[in-house]
Amino acid sequence: MITLEEFNQDFLQSILSDSESRGLLKAQSFFELVCEDLMQVGDLTNNYTMAEFIKTGCEIYGYDYDEGRRLLTLINFQFFQESYIETLTKQQVNTKFKRLKKFAELSMAGLYSELEETSEAYAMAYHIYRNMYNKLIDKIRLVVLTDGKVTRSISKIPNDFINGIDCEHQIIDIQYLYSIFMSENGTGPYEIEVNIPYLKVHNASSEYQSYLCIMDGEQLFKIYDEYGQKLLEQNVRTFLQFKGGVNKGIRNTIQYKPDMFFAYNNGITATATHVETKDGYINKITDFQIVNGGQTTSAIYAAKKNSKIDISNVSVQMKLSVVNNVEKKSEFVSSVSQYANTQNKVNKSDFFSNSPFHKEMKDYSKRIWVPAHGGSQKRSRWFYERVRGEYLNEQAYLTPVRKKQFQIENPKSQLIEKTFLAKSENSWNRKPYIVSKGAQYSFGEFATTVTDTLEKNQLAITESYFKDAIARVILFRTTEKLVSQADWYENAFRAQTVTYSIALLSHIINKKKLFFDFVRIWKEQRLPDELMELMKVITKAVYEKITNQPTGAANIAQWCKKEECWKDVCNIDIDLKSIRKMFRDREEVKYVQKSEKQQKELDKGIEVQAFVIQTSKENWIQLYGYYWNSDNLRSLTITQRDILKKYTDGKIPLPSEKQSKVLYSLYQKAIKEGWEVLNS
Template sequence: MSDLIESELDTIIGYGKKEKNKTLTREHAFVVLSLQYLCYQKANIDDVWDEIMDTNFTDSKSDGGIDFVYFDEDESEVVVGQNKYSDKITSGQARAEIRKALETLVNFQKTSTSRYAATLRQQLQDALDRLADESDGNIHLMFISLSNLTQSSVVSNLDDRSVSSIDVVNADDLENIILKTQSDQELVPAYTLDLDKAKNFLAYANEKEEGVIVNVQSDSLVRLYNVHGTKGLFNLNIRRYIRSKNVDDGIKKTLSKRRDEFWFLNNGLTIACRDYEVDGNRLKLTDFSIVNGAQTTTLIATHNDQDTPAFSVPTKVVMPALSSGKIDLMNFFNDIAEATNSQKPIQPRDLKANSPEMIRLQELLKKNRIFLEIKRGIKVPKKYNYHIKNDHLAQLLFSFVNQHPGTARSSKRSLFSVDKNYKAIYRVGYDRDKSKADFLVDLIQLNELFDQIAPIFRQRKVDITPEELIIFLNGKPVLFALFGVIYRLVNGDVEISDLLDEKSSFEDKFVYGAFIRHYKNDDIAERLTDLITELLGLLADAYLTELDRGNVTSVSNFFKTDKKYVNTIVNAFAKKYRISSKMDELVEQYGVLFKRE
């Protein structure tokens, strides 16, 4: 057994007993450990305990071979895990466990779920329902154990059509991720790599940076990995531990059968460093990290056939042209890491990055010390108070103003790809109308306040039920849509009766103007917290009613469409607050946050 993993398990068990009055077996602690490091990538269990226990942990009787469920928002992917706290698991036993989990996923696709535990039904269904149409079926299965299993020895002969990928994680893999997450060594201090031959390089420089393209020998790269693989080599490229099966298979095929063509078939590596020197057929590096190419390096270093001749790996090395302190150096590294890792398929928001309205909006917000990110991979200057991405802002606007939280949550791409949606969000002349500009700034400030108080909900430092926590974790667009309803009501733009009138089209009635900036008291966070708590109670009641009637399968399913929002959620809101005393209380307590002047 790994001493590091055992020590981490002791920490988790001790924390649960002392801080949460909860006793965990080592098997259950191993599930928590896997989530903490493989999914959340947090070194402190206190940061993720509540969320793990409330929304991820499913290990129990009748769990269908699935010990945890995690939704990766960045990848729009459901991650399910099967854990075995044992170093004696065989490949055949691992395959049997994986088949059990695969069968469970197939049964959920068929809605044949009655045999499974309630916790699994709730959490897995909720995660599956969060997948948008374009990412439907994007499910990643992880098998984690302490046994010395390899990917190839386990996944062969498995029918994996119900998932997008399968990952086998052994003790060494898990230990490496723990070390990377905990490591405070940001860089490799020094190392010398072998090149293919002397004087075979291409150099380039400008006033700020300089660099060189060389051919690093693969055996030299393996030695570097063996010494520094967990000590700074990839620290600027840490992500959730998840392999890309298609890329892995392509690199492995090249390593096995076409090594002499590796230079032509692989994009190679990017190394950022404080300094470098090409000396004959040697490359001397100082204070460096591989910022792009961790997957390639790892596969080269861990490939089974290491006895074959070395081959060349194309490598770009970059450094700042002028000597700089540690902070400036790390900023330089971050710029390189972001730029070289942002070469992803073009998204609809990318196509709008250079549009006139987007550029004008960015300039408008800059004047209010808000940085609007309209291009991916751009580093946020420190001089701004707030930072928001244009796709996130689009979600807020489409929820608050246009009252379409289902589309905002489930089909974010359509906010840019569907012209009608994009026009309603961004082609409204914010730069030509002060009231619209003021409203936009205040909406961003409201979002910032929401994000600041979000941790107290995630960690259940407020009195909410497990269902209300799940609603909070899934329901930000719906909450902002209800904020938009309250904004309309307190300013007299609509009446409560309009919300119950199917012909009123209340969502089309919107008057822009400054609002939250007018409230000057220092209890603003407390007021918003109380409002969110009240709305969570209303949403939970409406959700449980729909669930009992068989109209929805999960919280995510409840929030998925705009029609459900208008017909069920807005209806429930209107029926509660049409009582004059309730409406008066709502306006008195929370109207001051949304009142225009």
């Protein structure tokens, strides 16, 4: 198991690597990495924005606004950047909170009018002022981030008031970040206290235990008010407001027929890893996740929060499934989500966590070595991290020698997370306005694009795609570094400048019907000098364009989220002559793509045949029994039945590739339906 000290060392290395590769200050990297983690677990929303303002008595580095909960979050930090874990003292905590509070008070008094309109601080101060003026803030949360450990003398910080608005305080220290890591790796639960009547459901499965429960509206409201998106972090839906017919029906029932809500509504489906019960009531739930019914939950919350509708007579049925094997929690939750969500149309991209894309990227990252460059004799790979913590987790039980070897072969500077990959790919796919909406929103768009690609052609993720994708990551990181070091850069809107610059390069290349050669970047693991010089020209032109938004447009950060901004940037004219050697012939590109797909199809066919032959005959006999003794037999075609029967009877000693594909698909189909191989 990873200790807190080991986690701290790895976390610090992540910051140093990120800072160096992207040209950021270490403190900026620390702030970004922590906030990304908080977004993923629901402590911050997709509206989170970084913005810095430091003045006598004031200090703030970012803010977030949760529209559903009408919660404003203001963020400060204390970064020690020590190899050992420092202690955050009570005095330091009080100072950080006092400076945040001062900024909130000044912003509500109209601070934005004194700031430069092209600064991120202006957008932040104006956002706070506008929401305060329109009475859209019910609660303020002051947050201090730190890589230290909060002093034991601080057990709880009492709530305060800012301009009559309830204000709470939260400290995110290294212990809290460690708990997020442990939770994502199946060992760090969080608990909620409840008082819910239940009926235990009898079932023969050893994988889970189910309960039928009834939760009243007020209790559901309080849970969501406290935990917010954390309850829905693995749910496939977000609240759709009261737009669709289903959601309007939910609101009407809450308002006009609350006593009929239980009869009309399908309720919620939830998962957990543990429950505690007493006298017919569940009083504690560990790792509570609402996997179906996010709309119901949010609608009940919004009805009381926004519309002041009485929800005391609302009763909600809940099917709660408790997984017995914590290590299979993610897989279990994902499967329950997929099969439970049937009320509204759910895109397959919503289940992207189960996509073959991740497996393909992981497989390539494990077997493809980076070309030797810069005189280095060390062999290394790019490490694809689907879930934050995988990199550290793979080293958990290695000996010191093996651990050192792992880090040489998988250097921290070559670690790539799925959200960063999404940002890089969306930029090259000419969607900078999507990237500007935030990491999670960008990832959702990327998931949709990849899912569509995989549905059309399952062989789309080839070795060339992997190498090109890494080259685009190098392009993105290098561009970040160029912007950070530019003499014209004023420490604002770097993220928007980078994504728009890469998108503009891609746009011009695409417009001229050229094919960019990423192979050279992959081989050298850096940008050629001529491309570096061109990106300096592009980034400056883009920065000047986006920071001079049209009259009447929203602030710069909001303007960059609009497609109109992208159309405006597309008008920038850039000469590509300096990088003419970096384009490939159209026919060459098509030939390489065709060859790779043929090779991949061949490899896939061999893998399927190997699986069928290596799986024991006893398993195939059990599979045949599963189909024969259930209604599923009628779902099989005559060909499928014939091949399965002949293979189990020994009449097909060595199945062909086509026969193997049929047998493999039947095997996987049965597993998805809940079939398990019984050990003899």
